[in-house]
Every structure is written in structure tokens, then in C-alpha cells.
Amino acid sequence: MANVALTGLKKSYGPVDVIKGVDIAIEDGEFVVFVGPSGCGKSTLLRMIAGLEDISGGTLSIGGRVVNDVPPKDRRIAMVFQSYAIFPHMTVRENVAFGLTIAKMPKKEKEAKVAEAARILQMEHLLDRRPSQLSGGQRQRVAIGRAIVREPAVFLFDEPLSNLDAALRVDMRMELAKLHQDLKATMIYVTHDQVEAMTLADKIVVLNAGVVQQVGTPLELYHSPANLFVAGFIGSPKMNLLPVTVEGVTSSSVTVGSPDLGVAMLPFRPGAVVVGDQVTLGVRPHMLGLGAGTRLPGAVQLVERLGNETIAMLRLKSGQEITAALGGDQPIRVGDRIDPGFAPTAAALFDTAGIALTRA
Amino acid sequence: MAGPAIFLIALFVIVPFIFAIGLSFTNQRLVSPNPAQFVGVDNYQQLLGVATLTLDPVRDAAGALVRDEAGAATYPALRGYTRKNPDYPGLDGMREWFSFTLGEARTFVLAKDVVFMTAILNTVVFVLIVAPAQGGLALLLALLINQKLRGINLFRAIYFMPVVVSIVVVSLLWRFIYDGNSGLLNNLLAFLSFGTFRPVDWLGTKETALGAIIVMSIWQAVGFHMVIWLSGLQTISPTLYEASAIEGASKWQTFRYVTWPGLRNTAVLILIVITMQAFGLFSQIDVMTRGGPLDSTQTIVFQAVQRGYGKQDISGGSTISVILFAIVLSISLIQRWLTREKR
Numbered sequence: 200m201a202n203v204a205l206t207g208l209k210k211s212y213g214p215v216d217v218i219k220g221v222d223i224a225i226e227d228g229e230f231v232v233f234v235g236p237s238g239c240g241k242s243t244l245l246r247m248i249a250g251l252e253d254i255s256g257g258t259l260s261i262g263g264r265v266v267n268d269v270p271p272k273d274r275r276i277a278m279v280f281q282s283y284a285i286f287p288h289m290t291v292r293e294n295v296a297f298g299l300t301i302a303k304m305p306k307k308e309k310e311a312k313v314a315e316a317a318r319i320l321q322m323e324h325l326l327d328r329r330p331s332q333l334s335g336g337q338r339q340r341v342a343i344g345r346a347i348v349r350e351p352a353v354f355l356f357d358e359p360l361s362n363l364d365a366a367l368r369v370d371m372r373m374e375l376a377k378l379h380q381d382l383k384a385t386m387i388y389v390t391h392d393q394v395e396a397m398t399l400a401d402k403i404v405v406l407n408a409g410v411v412q413q414v415g416t417p418l419e420l421y422h423s424p425a426n427l428f429v430a431g432f433i434g435s436p437k438m439n440l441l442p443v444t445v446e447g448v449t450s451s452s453v454t455v456g457s458p459d460l461g462v463a464m465l466p467f468r469p470g471a472v473v474v475g476d477q478v479t480l481g482v483r484p485h486m487l488g489l490g491a492g493t494r495l496p497g498a499v500q501l502v503e504r505l506g507n508e509t510i511a512m513l514r515l516k517s518g519q520e521i522t523a524a525l526g527g528d529q530p531i532r533v534g535d536r537i538d539p540g541f542a543p544t545a546a547a548l549f550d551t552a553g554i555a556l557t558r559a
Numbered sequence: 560m561a562g563p564a565i566f567l568i569a570l571f572v573i574v575p576f577i578f579a580i581g582l583s584f585t586n587q588r589l590v591s592p593n594p595a596q597f598v599g600v601d602n603y604q605q606l607l608g609v610a611t612l613t614l615d616p617v618r619d620a621a622g623a624l625v626r627d628e629a630g631a632a633t634y635p636a637l638r639g640y641t642r643k644n645p646d647y648p649g650l651d652g653m654r655e656w657f658s659f660t661l662g663e664a665r666t667f668v669l670a671k672d673v674v675f676m677t678a679i680l681n682t683v684v685f686v687l688i689v690a691p692a693q694g695g696l697a698l699l700l701a702l703l704i705n706q707k708l709r710g711i712n713l714f715r716a717i718y719f720m721p722v723v724v725s726i727v728v729v730s731l732l733w734r735f736i737y738d739g740n741s742g743l744l745n746n747l748l749a750f751l752s753f754g755t756f757r758p759v760d761w762l763g764t765k766e767t768a769l770g771a772i773i774v775m776s777i778w779q780a781v782g783f784h785m786v787i788w789l790s791g792l793q794t795i796s797p798t799l800y801e802a803s804a805i806e807g808a809s810k811w812q813t814f815r816y817v818t819w820p821g822l823r824n825t826a827v828l829i830l831i832v833i834t835m836q837a838f839g840l841f842s843q844i845d846v847m848t849r850g851g852p853l854d855s856t857q858t859i860v861f862q863a864v865q866r867g868y869g870k871q872d873i874s875g876g877s878t879i880s881v882i883l884f885a886i887v888l889s890i891s892l893i894q895r896w897l898t899r900e901k902r
């Protein structure tokens with residue numbers, strides 16, 4: 200068991216800065232998910248924690264010990280790779296026991312540990328097979344088994360489920376959540392699937408271009424994104440972002456206006472925002488409902504019926520398109536004019552630099 | 560699409576091969592006014608005929624051993640058995656290959672063609688030394704060179720250079736290295752031993768000639784096999800190395816559990832290729848020793864060429880080729896069986 204602390208962590212390949220000073224504190228036993236678009240440096244950061252990439256600047260400590268120059272095997276970590284990285288010529292049993300074989304553990308002890316891992320992962324019946332005789336999900340289970348037997352303080356996962364089909368992914372996701380509950384180890388998990396992030400994480404770290412955008416619980420990120428990037432990245436369908444002009448400010452409200460919206464008073468502390476600023480109003484599709492709050496009238500362009508909800512794409516007066524996720528099965532058709540509304544307290548407001556204003 | 564290729568292979572490989580098999584059963588000569596005659600397996604018997612003869616030592620009338628000046632027991636002359644002796648028709652025309660003594664009796668191993676037997680033996684020794692040594696050395700070089708270091712491509716090129724130079728040129732160069740008077744090797748050894756080393760005529764001495772050719776042959780093709788090993792190394796996924804680093808594997812353990820199993824197929828390929836090439840040993844012999852001294856560097860292919868063209872005995876040369884084919888085929892079948900994937 201160990202906490203992990205990243206302080207001013209940097210990584211550059213020659214002149215290219217990939218990780219630009221990252222500070223994250225991970226508590227003992229926490230499940231932390233790194234998300235971000237492709238190429239933002241998630242894997243690099245994880246591999247730096249694993250010791251597979253050297254650190255260009257800053258400090259990394261695991262369990263209170265600075266490990267910048269400690270080789271991977273002495274960091275008390277285990278890693279599960281996207282490509283499984285199990286040894287093709289070994290049986291499942293030999294694969295799971297690999298780290299123990301390397302450490303020359305006595306046979307009896309080794310077998311007990313392998314059996315325990317196989318029980319946890321429900322793969323006792325697979326132990327004598329070779330990787331070529333396993334499905335993708337089973338292979339990933341073997342890789343997780345190999346990590347478990349080492350009893351690491353920190354588990355590292357790099358997109359472990361992205362090679363699996365959708366249904367299996369959901370199953371494995373639940374198993375990973377259960378594994379975390381059972382083992383109570385610190386886990387760091389990289390993904391670009393936000394459903395995985397939202398469901399698994401105690402804490403999400405959103406990265407973009409090697410910079411941490413926001414760290415918080417899944418719901419903090421959903422309800423109070425720190426900036427436009429996080430607002431657009433977290434949540435599906437995406438948050439609607441509308442350009443609006445500031446028409447008035449008080450100490451606890453900002454009044455904004457636009458042709459689509461008319462005029463609306465929103466409960467935010469203005470900060471540095473002044474009258475005349477071009478700011479951005481964020482409204483999640485799921486915050487929009489028929490017949491309530493501040494209206495956004497428009498013409499229906501497209502309807503998707505999912506049974507439990509109806510997703511409608513609207514074209515507003517200005518020509519901008521927004522998405523509304525309306526509860527239940529709504530009797531609307533393409534071409535209809537509807538005016539869904541939102542509660543001002545549920546909206547988000549971003550200043551000219553794209554930073555969120557705090558709610559009053 | 561495969562048509563022209565099949566035609567060319569048939570023309571230059573299959574047809575000559577069938578010809579060779581056919582000729583090996585005749586007494587065809589390269590240029591001869593007489594038509595060829597079918598002689599059955601005569602050629603094979605002439606080449607491969609081997610027999611043993613156990614003789615008791617010569618005793619005088621009193622039954623005591625007759626000893627020569629050095630005090631060793633003497634044996635009846637072999638000539639009496641191998642020259643038209645009606646009691647030993649099978650030994651006719653044979654000569655002593657080697658002999659050993661068990662108790663008092665001495666067993667002589669006789670061969671119809673002692674030179675060819677020597678050639679087979681030399682070739683087998685060559686293969687048995689070159690295959691593991693060249694394969695192992697090439698792997699070692701490949702492992703050293705399979706790193707991300709600046710200038711590593713230069714090393715790859717240097718190791719590969721002997722491969723692209725013609726073997727004839729390489730052999731000529733090594734003749735200077737091995738020269739008995741002022742050869743590079745003798746000079747180097749003299750320098751390293753502060754002048755106490757007595758120069759050796761490496762290629763002109765019976766005991767060192769084959770060894771000298773073995774060393775030079777290993778050196779010449781090691782770069783080629785290094786490149787094959789390298790390509791095998793590149794097929795091993797880097798994540799496997801990362802996984803083993805995280806599990807704490809040492810360098811040796813990484814080689815044993817990740818690299819070597821990943822090279823299985825490459826190893827089989829290299830073993831077979833080296834064995835084939837080694838069995839075909841010819842150019843080095845032709846340029847450096849021409850089979851000598853005292854037949855100590857005779858080889859199967861050199862014999863085939865010498866007989867077929869040197870002595871114009873086309874059927875004899877063909878027979879040697881067919882024998883070589885049979886040897887190589889059985890060895891590769893055995894190798895494949897030994898290295899088969901065990902389930």
C-alpha cells in the first residue's frame with residue numbers, strides 16, 4: 200500500500216516537451232484515472248511512474264520514497280499493458296508465475312499464489328493453456344493475474360480494455376472495480392474512454408498536451424468543469440457551448456445575452472469579467488428539458504430515440520446547432536420547433552480565456 | 560504468373576538434378592568417343608565401399624610374436640587380401656583407411672576410395688564446428704548490435720562487409736594472412752609473444768590447414784547470419800521486454816525467457832542454412848589449399864568438381880552430388896524433427 204506523489208514532473212524527448220510539469224497527489228488505495236485525447240501524454244506519464252521512461256524533471260515518490268532513479272522492479276509496482284504483453288511460449292500458469300520464478304520463490308509458495316490469483320480472476324480452468332488458445336479477455340485476465348501475484352503497492356493499467364469488444368469491456372470494467380475493492384491497492388489507470396473513467400475512478404485527472412487540466416471526482420468534473428477543455432471532454436453527448444455577451448454584472452450574478460438566448464441572469468461571481476466581454480455559456484444536453492427555465496428555441500434537425508431518452512439536434516436562430524437529451528420518449532419530429540430550457544444554476548460560464556467562473 | 564519461374568527452376572534446378580541422378584548409374588565421361596553404358600550402382604560401390612578385416616599378428620614357428628625394430632607386433636601385408644584374393648572377393652581393390660588394435664588382433668578399416676572417405680570426414684568435422692560456432696557468434700554480435708546507440712549502423716555495415724565481398728577474394732586475402740613466412744597471423748603472434756613464436760605455414764601443414772579454413776569461413780559469413788538474427792530480434796515485441804523489466808528479470812533471465820524463445824524459428828532457419836552452406840564447402844578449398852596438404856582439406860564438393868571436371872569423370876562427380884544430396888536431405892529432416900514445435 201502506498202501513496203504516489205508527482206511533483207513538477209517533466210518529460211522531454213530532445214527539444215519536444217511531452218509532459219510539462221505535472222503535480223498530482225494520489226492517496227493510498229485510491230483509484231485514479233488519467234484521461235485525455237490521443238497523444239496528450241497519458242501513457243508517457245504512466246510509464247514514467249513505472250520506470251520505463253526516465254524523468255526529465257521534478258520528483259516522483261511512491262510510499263514516501265523518491266524513486267526517480269529506482270529501477271522498475273524495485274518500485275513495488277505492477278503494470279498491465281494494452282497489448283497484454285504475456286509471453287506466447289509459456290502456459291498461463293508460467294505467465295502468471297513469471298515474476299515469482301524470476302525472484303526464485305519456492306515452488307510450493309509460488310503455486311499457492313498462482314492458485315489464489317486464478318481464483319480471484321476465475322481462470323482456474325485456463326492455467327494449462329497457452330496464450331494462443333485464449334480469447335482477448337482471457338489474455339488480459341492473465342496479464343492482470345501476473346500483476347496480482349506480485350502483490351504490488353501500486354497497479355498501473357495502460358488502456359487495458361481497449362482491445363476488447365464492447366460487451367466484454369463492460370464486464371471487465373466491473374471486475375476491475377471489484378478487484379480494487381478486494382485488494383484495496385492504489386491503482387492508476389489510463390484510458391481515453393470517459394465511461395471507464397467516470398465509472399471506475401475515485402479521482403480523474405484530465406490531461407491535455409502534457410498539462411493537467413483538472414483533478415477531481417467524476418461528478419466534480421461533470422458538474423463543475425474547470426475550463427472549456429474539460430467541459431468539452433467530459434460528458435456524452437458533449438456540453439453545448441454558446442457564445443454570449445456580458446450585459447451586466449453584480450457581485451453574485453452575471454447577466455448575459457445573445458440572439459438565441461435573449462437575456463439571462465446567471466448566478467456566478469463575475470471575477471474579472473466586465474460588461475461587453477465575449478464569454479461562453481455551457482449547457483449540458485441532459486440539463487435541457489421541455490417547459491422549464493431559460494429557453495433556447497430552435498428547429499429540430501435530427502431525432503435519435505433511445506427509449507429511455509430522446510436526443511434532439513436543434514438549429515438555433517443564429518444557425519448554431521445544439522444537442523438536447525430529453526427524458527423519456529418525446530413525440531417530436533424533424534422540422535418541429537421546440538424551446539427546451541435549463542435551470543440557470545445548472546449552467547456553466549467560461550470567461551474570455553476559457554476558465555470557468557465560480558458559482559455564487 | 561508463376562509460369563516463368565517454374566520454367567526457370569525446372570530448367571536450371573530440376574532437369575540437371577534428374578540428369579545427375581541418371582548419370583550416376585552410368586560410366587559417362589566428359590568427352591569420350593564411346594557411348595555411355597548403364598553400370599548400376601557400381602559408382603556408389605566404388606565411392607562408398609567400406610569393409611573391415613581383423614588380422615592376428617604374425618607368429619614364428621615357436622608361436623612367439625614377430626616384432627619389428629620398434630618392438631611392435633607385425634601383421635600380414637594387406638596387399639595379400641586386397642589384390643585378387645579369391646577368398647576375399649569383397650576386399651578387392653580396397654586400401655587401408657585406418658586401423659585399431661583390440662587385444663592382440665588388429666582391425667583394419669578398408670575403403671574402396673580412401674580420399675572420398677577423408678573428404679566426407681573433413682566435411683562433417685567442418686559442419687560440426689562451423690554450425691554452432693558461426694551461429695552462436697552471429698547471435699552474440701546481433702545482441703550486441705541490436706541497441707539504440709549512435710553509430711550502430713556503422714558497426715552493422717562493418718560486420719556485414721565480408722559477406723558482400725566475393726568468397727574468392729576473401730580466400731585470396733586470407734592466404735596472405737596465413738602465409739608461412741611473413742603472414743599477418745605469424746607476425747601478430749610473434750609480436751604478442753615477443754618474438755618467441757616460431758612461424759607456422761598454416762595452410763601448408765596437415766594439422767592446421769582445416770582449422771585455418773574453419774576459422775576463416777566462420778569469420779566470412781558471420782555477418783550474414785547476424786543480419787538474420789537481427790531480423791528475428793526485431794520481431795519480438797518491445798512490450799515483452801518492458802514487462803520482464805517490471806517483473807525484475809536480469810539480463811540473462813530476459814534472454815532466457817523472452818529473447819531466446821522468441822528466436823526459435825530464426826534459430827531453426829539459421830541452423831539449417833549454415834549446415835547447407837557448410838556442406839557445400841568448396842571455394843575456400845579451391846583457392847587456398849586445393850584439398851592438400853596430404854588430403855587433409857579434401858571435401859565432398861571439392862571431390863565432386865575435381866572428378867567431374869578435373870578427371871572428366873562426369874558420372875563419378877554426379878554420384879558424389881547425389882550422395883551429398885542424400886546426406887543434406889537426411890540431416891535437414893532430422894534437424895526439423897528435433898526442433899519441431901512440441902505441443
Ligand SMILES: Nc1ncnc2c1ncn2[C@@H]1O[C@H](COP(=O)(O)OP(=O)(O)OP(=O)(O)O)[C@@H](O)[C@H]1O
Binds near residue numbers: 212237239240243
Ligand atoms: N520516443 C518518443 N520520441 C518522441 N516523441 C514521443 C516518443 N514517445 C512518445 N512521444 C510523443 O509524446 C506524446 C505523448 O505520447 P503518449 O504515448 O503518452 O500519448 P497518449 O496520451 O498515451 O496517447 P494515446 O491515447 O494515443 O495512447 C505524443 O505526442 C508522442 O508523439
Ligand SMILES: [Mg+2]
Binds near residue numbers: 241242243
Ligand atoms: Mg497511450
